[in-house]
Amino acid sequence: MLDNMLTGETLSVLLALGKILALAIVAYLLLRLLAVPAIAAVAKRTRTHWDETFVERGTFNRLAALIPGVLVHVLGAAWLPEDSSFWLVVRLAAQLWIMFFGLLVVYAILDSLSAIYNGMPFAKHMPIRSFVQVIKLTVFLLSLIVALAAILGESPTIMITGLGTMTAVLMLVFKDPILGFVAGITLSANRMLAVGDWMEMPKYNADGDVIDVTLTTVKVRNWDQTITTIPTYALISDSFKNWRGMQEAGGRRICRSVFIDMHSIRFLSQEDASRLCRAQLLSPYIREKLAEIEQYNHQQSIDPDSPISARRLTNVGTFRAYLAAYIKSHPGIHQNMISMVRQLQPTEKGLPIQVYAFTKDTAWVAHEGVQADIFDHILAVVEEFGLRVHQFPSGTDVRLLAESKVG
Secondary structure, three states, X not given: OHHHHHHHHHXXXXXXXXXXXXXXXXXXXXXHHHHHHHHHHHHHHOOOOHHHHHHHOOHHHHHHHHHHHHHHHHHHHHHOOOOOHHHHHXXXXXXXXXXXXXXXXXHHHHHHHXXXXXXXXXXXXXXXXXXXXXXXXXXXXXXXXXXXXXXXOOOHHHHHHHHHHHHHHHHHHOHHHHHHHHHHXXXXXXXXXXXXXXXXXXXXXXEEEEEXXXXXXXXXXXXXXXXXXXXOOHHHHOOOEEOHHHHHHOOEEEEEEEEEOHHHOOEOOHHHHHHHOOOOOOHHHHHHHHHHHHHHHHHOOOOOOXXXXXXXXXXXXXXXXXXXXXXXXXXXXXXXXXXXXXXXXOEOOEEEEEEEEEEOOOOHHHHHHHHHHHHHHHHHHHHHHOOOEOOOOOHHHHHHHHHHHHO
């Protein structure tokens, strides 16, 4: 008789469990095959795009998979005896199901919000990917603790308290994520680096565009199309160069010198001054300087033909003035930013004449084109001033010198 009662109770529990599972399966199929496609269709017809993002990230699919676990847990509590071993197994399975798919739903929501944020104009300057990864990691650890507590039948609070004794071990195991977390917050809060920035970090052979900033690494696509991976915390502990300021300013710097043979430097003769004065860019300068020099020599009662006492124009000074006027009039140079032509300290290579200016176009190819055009002109026009560009003797120079001596 007792065996029959136990068998009857077991059959009753199994029948109730079957109904619960059947309802859960039906609910999932209705949600997955009817509700989710309907939500996707409505999202496509709306004017906003954020709802489509939630659909594309699978948020509603994962939510549909979560509902059956909730349904099993609720109906099991109502239809199954509390002291039944079946209920204990079903409750644990339902709880683990809810935690697993709940975690996936949270991940999908975070990914969707991140994608929506990344589509905004200011997202480039304030990336949040590191924060999203930290939230994901935190939610995962909490879910893992709760799942272990449910399996072991302990309180999650006790589990969390017990983890305090493992702090040193966790710090060692998660050293890189912790350092990356701090570095990611610093980079984002201070706007030090963002995806799309051009960064240069010689220590890691990185020179190119930032393509990804995560909790632990930063990926840089170099100009040779290789990819360099840098630890995120290295950007805080070491120095790197971010070219974003140049791109935002709208001007890219030219800072290049041409070396003048100092043996070719001399005073300008009257014929040289008259010839160079026909140049449109030089005419105002030469006229003004000649008048200034004449007035000075007259006031100081200095013989204008004296090579030592009198003030006179030099070919290198006139050349420098011409280059300054040429840079000012060049259409590719940013006129609202600093531009100058200056002499540097003479070296064994000669007298450096440096062009310091900024091009309007910050794109690499366009910038190099403007820079090359300017120095093409400089090298071609330098002889008009009686100057020579210094360069070390080549094998051809030595051979020609030897042939001239033999001849």
